[in-house]
Amino acid sequence: MSAKRGKTDKLQDKLNEYIRVLKLAKKPGKDEYLKVAKISAIGILLIGSIGFFIYLGMGVLPQTMAGIGKGELSATFVNELNTSKSTQELTLRINNTDEESSTGQVHIQLTPVLCSVEKTNINVSSIDPGSSKNITIKVTDIEETSNVQANIWAENVASHDSLTTSLPLSAKQERAQTI
Structure with a gap:
């Protein structure tokens, strides 16, 4: 112990x-x-x-950061599709709302619904900063339920740079949308 x-x-x-x-x-x-x-x-x-x-x-x-240095678009149909006429010219106005960057080449894919258009794919040269371009679209064979849908995208735009991410627009409802 x-x-x-x-x-x-x-x-x-x-x-x-x-x-x-x-x-x-x-x-x-x-x-x-x-x-x-x-x-x-x-x-x-x-x-x-x-x-x-x-x-x-x-x-x-x-x-x-990827959106810096890229254009910004808004688009609208200036006139609405008039279904009481069989032939009509629609005007699509595309604006570059960015004051510093151009858009790069702008692509428009038109989808006629119960009517016909001259061209379904239109390419527009780059839109300068703060500028706009009007595109004339000739529509024929218009019926009462006809419509023209446009998908718009550009090469130098932050959000919508391909067909799958394009800006959808309808000639029956005039509305401005931003890319």
Whole structure:
């Protein structure tokens, strides 16, 4: 038992010495707090930077940045399809509402519904910033339920740069839409 008692005394003595050293230890001063604050600030900035890079990787900011330097279109049929006439000329106005960038080549795909058009695919040269172009479309064989639908896209436009993402427009309902 005395051997066991001796080990316990040694542990007790070491623990008492450790507590005595802790009591004598200097309390942290202003310099130590500044060092801890600097390390904490660097850690927060590092974690924030990592979070920002993750945000960039999600695609929100890159999509916004991709739209910089690209034109912006709106389109409308100037006149509505008149079903009481058998032949009519429709005017499609395409505006580049961006004041800095041109649109690149503009593509128009027409889909006649119960009528005929001269051309179903029309290509228009680039529209300058702040400008517009009028496209004349000759429609024949018009019936009471006829309509002409247009899909419009351009090469240098942020949102609608292909047929699958094109701007849909109908000659029966005059409405402006933005690309």
